[in-house]
Amino acid sequence: MSDIGIKQLAKNLGISTASVSRALSNPDRVSTAMRKRVQTAAKLAGYRPNKMGASLRTSKTRNIIVIIPDISDTFNSGVIRSLERTAANRGYSVLFGDTQGIRELEITYGDMVQTRQADGIICFSHRLPFTDEDMASDSFKMPPLVNSCEYIDAAQAGGHIVPLVTIDNVKASRELTQHLIDLGHIDIAVITGDISSPSTTQRLQGYQQAMLSSGLPVQQQLIYEGTYTLEAGSTITKEILLAKKRPTAIFCMCDETALGCLYALKEHNFSIPNDISVVGFDDIKFAQYFSPALTTIAQPVAEIGQQCVEVLIDIIDGKEIKKPMVVLPHRLVIRDSTGPRPDR
Amino acid sequence: MSDIGIKQLAKNLGISTASVSRALSNPDRVSTAMRKRVQTAAKLAGYRPNKMGASLRTSKTRNIIVIIPDISDTFNSGVIRSLERTAANRGYSVLFGDTQGIRELEITYGDMVQTRQADGIICFSHRLPFTDEDMASDSFKMPPLVNSCEYIDAAQAGGHIVPLVTIDNVKASRELTQHLIDLGHIDIAVITGDISSPSTTQRLQGYQQAMLSSGLPVQQQLIYEGTYTLEAGSTITKEILLAKKRPTAIFCMCDETALGCLYALKEHNFSIPNDISVVGFDDIKFAQYFSPALTTIAQPVAEIGQQCVEVLIDIIDGKEIKKPMVVLPHRLVIRDSTGPRPDR
DNA sequence: TTGAAAGCGCTAACAG
DNA sequence: CTGTTAGCGCTTTCAA
Numbered sequence: 148m149s150d151i152g153i154k155q156l157a158k159n160l161g162i163s164t165a166s167v168s169r170a171l172s173n174p175d176r177v178s179t180a181m182r183k184r185v186q187t188a189a190k191l192a193g194y195r196p197n198k199m200g201a202s203l204r205t206s207k208t209r210n211i212i213v214i215i216p217d218i219s220d221t222f223n224s225g226v227i228r229s230l231e232r233t234a235a236n237r238g239y240s241v242l243f244g245d246t247q248g249i250r251e252l253e254i255t256y257g258d259m260v261q262t263r264q265a266d267g268i269i270c271f272s273h274r275l276p277f278t279d280e281d282m283a284s285d286s287f288k289m290p291p292l293v294n295s296c297e298y299i300d301a302a303q304a305g306g307h308i309v310p311l312v313t314i315d316n317v318k319a320s321r322e323l324t325q326h327l328i329d330l331g332h333i334d335i336a337v338i339t340g341d342i343s344s345p346s347t348t349q350r351l352q353g354y355q356q357a358m359l360s361s362g363l364p365v366q367q368q369l370i371y372e373g374t375y376t377l378e379a380g381s382t383i384t385k386e387i388l389l390a391k392k393r394p395t396a397i398f399c400m401c402d403e404t405a406l407g408c409l410y411a412l413k414e415h416n417f418s419i420p421n422d423i424s425v426v427g428f429d430d431i432k433f434a435q436y437f438s439p440a441l442t443t444i445a446q447p448v449a450e451i452g453q454q455c456v457e458v459l460i461d462i463i464d465g466k467e468i469k470k471p472m473v474v475l476p477h478r479l480v481i482r483d484s485t486g487p488r489p490d491r
Numbered sequence: 492m493s494d495i496g497i498k499q500l501a502k503n504l505g506i507s508t509a510s511v512s513r514a515l516s517n518p519d520r521v522s523t524a525m526r527k528r529v530q531t532a533a534k535l536a537g538y539r540p541n542k543m544g545a546s547l548r549t550s551k552t553r554n555i556i557v558i559i560p561d562i563s564d565t566f567n568s569g570v571i572r573s574l575e576r577t578a579a580n581r582g583y584s585v586l587f588g589d590t591q592g593i594r595e596l597e598i599t600y601g602d603m604v605q606t607r608q609a610d611g612i613i614c615f616s617h618r619l620p621f622t623d624e625d626m627a628s629d630s631f632k633m634p635p636l637v638n639s640c641e642y643i644d645a646a647q648a649g650g651h652i653v654p655l656v657t658i659d660n661v662k663a664s665r666e667l668t669q670h671l672i673d674l675g676h677i678d679i680a681v682i683t684g685d686i687s688s689p690s691t692t693q694r695l696q697g698y699q700q701a702m703l704s705s706g707l708p709v710q711q712q713l714i715y716e717g718t719y720t721l722e723a724g725s726t727i728t729k730e731i732l733l734a735k736k737r738p739t740a741i742f743c744m745c746d747e748t749a750l751g752c753l754y755a756l757k758e759h760n761f762s763i764p765n766d767i768s769v770v771g772f773d774d775i776k777f778a779q780y781f782s783p784a785l786t787t788i789a790q791p792v793a794e795i796g797q798q799c800v801e802v803l804i805d806i807i808d809g810k811e812i813k814k815p816m817v818v819l820p821h822r823l824v825i826r827d828s829t830g831p832r833p834d835r
Numbered sequence: 836t837t838g839a840a841a842g843c844g845c846t847a848a849c850a851g
Numbered sequence: 852c853t854g855t856t857a858g859c860g861c862t863t864t865c866a867a
Contacts, residue, residue, distance in 0.1 A: 152844060163854045168846060178852060193628070195605040199547045200844030203859045208543065210586075218575065219568040219776075228563045231589045235596070240608065242554075242584050245575045252579070261539040263860090264584065284537070377780055410780040432563075436721055436754040438782050496860060507838045512862055522836060544860030547843045607844090 151192050160188055171196065202263075211459060212242045212265040214256045214276050220375070221403065221431040222448070223271065226295065229452025230269065237460055239266075246272065254278055260290035267291030267459045273299055273345050275309070291462040293455050298345040310468055312454045314477040316346050319444045320353025322479050323426055326442070327396045328361050331488035332424060336369040336394035338383050338404050350400050350428065369394055373404060380407020388415055395423060395488045402427035402434050405441055409484070420486030430480055439483035447475045495536050504532055515540065546607075555803060556586045556609040558600045558620050564719070565747065565775040566792070567615065570639065573796025574613065581804055583610075590616065598622055604634035611635030611803045617643055617689050619653070635806040637799050642689040654812055656798045658821040660690050663788045664697025666823050667770055670786070671740045672705045675832035676768060680738035682727050682748050684719040694744050694772065713738055717748060724751020732759055739767060739832045746771035746778050749785055753828070764830030774824055783827035791819045 153171075157164040162181075169176045170185035177185075188194075202208050211234055215223055231241045242265055244256030257276025259265045268290060270276060281287055282305050289304075294311045301309075327335050337354055340347035351370070358365045371387065373379035380399055384407065387397065399405035405427030409419060417423050419439055427434060430445035454473050461468060497515075501508040506525070513520045514529035521529075532538075546552050555578055559567055575585045586609055588600030601620025603609045612634060614620060625631055626649050633648075638655045645653075671679050681698055684691040695714070702709050715731065717723035724743055728751065731741065743749035749771030753763060761767050763783055771778060774789035798817050805812055 153846095154844075164844090165846080165855080166853060168844095169853085172846080176852080181852080193625075193630070195602065197547075197607045197844050199543060199550075199552065199607045200859090201846070203543045203547045203844080203861085204846045206543075206859075217572070219565070219572045221563070221565065221568075224563040224565075224568045227587075228561070228589055231562065231587055235588075235599075240586050240588075240603070242586055243571075243575055244579075244584075245572055247576075255579075258539070259584070263541045263543045281537075286537070377776060381780070406777065406780050410782065413782050432721060433750065433777060436725070436750050438754065438757050497862095498860075508861080509839080509863080510837060512860095513837085516862080520836085525836080541860050544843095545862070547845085547860080548862045550843075 151194050152197065153194075156185070156189060156192060156194055159192070160184065172201075206263070208263060208266050209239050210242055210265040211239050211267050211269060211456070212244060212256055212259045213269045213271070214244045214246060214253060215271040216246050216248045218243060218245045221433065222401065222429045222446070225431070225448035226271075226452045226455075229449040230456055231452075233453045233456040237456065239456070239460065248272075250274075267293075267463045269293050269295055269455050269459055270299075271295050271297060273297040273343070275299060275304060291459055293459040293462070295451060295455050296346060298349075300345075308468075308471045310458050310462065310471045310473075312451055312458060312473045312475070313346075314444075314446050314451075314475050316349035317353040317356070319428070319477040319479075320350040321357045322353075323428070323442075323444055324354045324357035324398060325361070326479060326481065327398065327424060327426065327485065328357060328363065330396075330424065330485060332394075332396040333363055333488070334366070334369065334392065334394040335396045335398055336371060336387050337398045338371050338373045338380060338387075338400060338408065340373065340375045340400045340404075342372050347400060354398060373400075375401040375404060377403045377407040377410075380404035380409075381411045382407075384408040384411035385415075388412075388417075393423075396485070397423060397425050399425065399427050402429045402431045402441060402443055405443070405484075406433070406437055409437060409439075409441075419484055422489060424485040424488075426485060430478075434480075435482065437484070442482045442485040443480055445478040445480050447477070450475050495538050496541065497538075500529070500532060500536060500538055503536070504528065516545075550607070552607060552610050553582055554584050554586050554609040555611050555613060555800070556588055556600055556603045557613045557615070558588045558590060558597060559615040560590050560592045562587060562589045565777065566745065566773045566790070569775070569792035570615075570796045570799075573793040574800055575796075577797045577800040581800065583800070583804065592616075594618070611637075611807045613637050613639055613799050613803055614643075615639050615641060617641040617687070619643060619648060635803055637803040637806070639795060639799050640690060642693070644689075652815045654802050654806065654815045654817075656795055656802060656817045656819070657690075658788075658790055658795075658819050660693035661697040661700070663772070663821040663823075664694040665701045666697075667772070667786075667788055668698045668701035668742060669705070670823060670825065671742065671768060671770065671829065672701060672707065674740075674768065674829060676738075676740040677707055677832070678710070678713060678736065678738040679740045679742055680713045680715060680731050681742045682715050682717045682724060682731075682744060682752065684717065684744045684748075686716050691744060698742060717744075719745040719748060721747045721751040721754075724748035724753075725755045726751075728752040728755035729759075732756075732761075737767075740829070741767060741769050743769065743771050746773045746775045746785060746787055749787070749828075750777070750781055753781055753783075753785075763828055766833060768829040768832075770829060774822075778824075779826065781828070786826045786829040787824050789822040789824050791821070794819050 427443040771787040
């Protein structure tokens, strides 16, 4: 516990610092006797390696920086948890950068690989965390980076391949919409996320595909632009209820929005799903406890987090990435918030 | 953007590395001319300081490690968000260690100050993240550490003062219970958190104080040991409903538990608050969207996070801590899940 | 105000 | 298998 270093340890044992270092970090490179001797002495002396020294020497921090718009978003925090666990198992620590969607903060955090505070980046945004200026420079080297859930446009990435871990949002959304169509719904409103977010665009595509392939019209006035928040769900639902022609189903592009939606509906005495059906997206842990329990798309939160880290570490280790895009399976979870289209 | 160092920069300018370092890190220690010259050159060359070098030299990482049982807990993730923002503003990065309550992981993360990966610790657990062995050693030095929300027993801390940022759990719980009593409730069940957690113990105390001071008996069979989870809320509520003598109110020691409770109640066709009143604790963002909207204690999430960081940095900076315990104000939020005791 | 030089603690050639 | 030695990039005395 005393603040002893490798040097002191070596002196105490009458051996070289190299041997101490090896015995501790590359045990198979020294004799059994040496290994034992050093390891016991180290334990006895309460030796704790100073990682900064090693980092400086090896140019590896064993840190990963996670750049995320909102740590406290329920879906995100599930992924984060898995991320952190996987990283820890692989000997990495996780630094968090909550950006609140602010560009400057994204860039600050994106810079942490350059300043050697982290070896790689996991990014939950659809924008790369670098200035256009930096990216334009021909000396620009893309640091190890994995994109989670939000697709970064290749054009924006300037031709760089940005590995992505995600589900098939289009397909998932199509299935969810189809479920509603199968129940007889025709007028299906949508509360989207931020329209600049690819996940929203893709979910919208899925919705449109499902409608069209069932011969149903895509009614633009039923598409409401929102955000992935409770508030948006509540506010926009009220707007929907005010519309001249009411939909019989509402597709919320995330579960938090769906909860806000359910809330507004109940506040105005609508019965769900008798009057209006509601679906969400994500299957956050609360979804099954909503009243009514929410029909939604379950995303494999744990696997997303795990894969992000695995892929990132592969890149850091300079391994060839076979798949620049990992698409994980989702699952349609039918609960009690959806029912047949009411007769009018 | 090219990988240039302070050395190269100095050479290019025909000056010493010391001047470059000073111009960049201690601008007031050099002449205006020098400062300008270096700063322009640095920007032009796309110089990015290698923080590892500085860290090794100064023995400061500017990292804080946050040790927390569950990052994805909604209450925690709110605090975390604020934590991270405050730290960033103060020039610190935040490392996260999710322990799942596992002792070994706590210790691994607690060790990160020793191994110079962080300068201080914010701990959400009621246990110190060090081995008993370490703590017993007389060479043990307590690293900068702040405890959040959970009180660490002085005895356990071996006489060390462990600064704490929290609300007054006893008082909050008393007020919440009193609210129920004021509504005429006499048989008030409690679903606790983990009984080893001080926050639970304190909330239980508050409950008992309120009962006693109103001349109401504390009925042991109404105190159900649970955890701060949705599942506990749901499972234990069913148990409560099965009891011979049913309570008319249920005090859940966290909002997630309360949601599980509401769920179970509705599943069994109880009307809230007509048949049974329910209260939670924390006021997570979902609470007002529950149906019915939840009566609860609002904790000042943002301030808790902020204060934790402020106090910790003070300790890191070697400042005298005036207050080893920061108690932040809570607020009783009365919504729709509580009502008068039903006639029987 | 600036420069020279000495390390922070560790790892990794290279020799032996 | 082990020791010698040279730094990683930065800050910080100390001297000029």
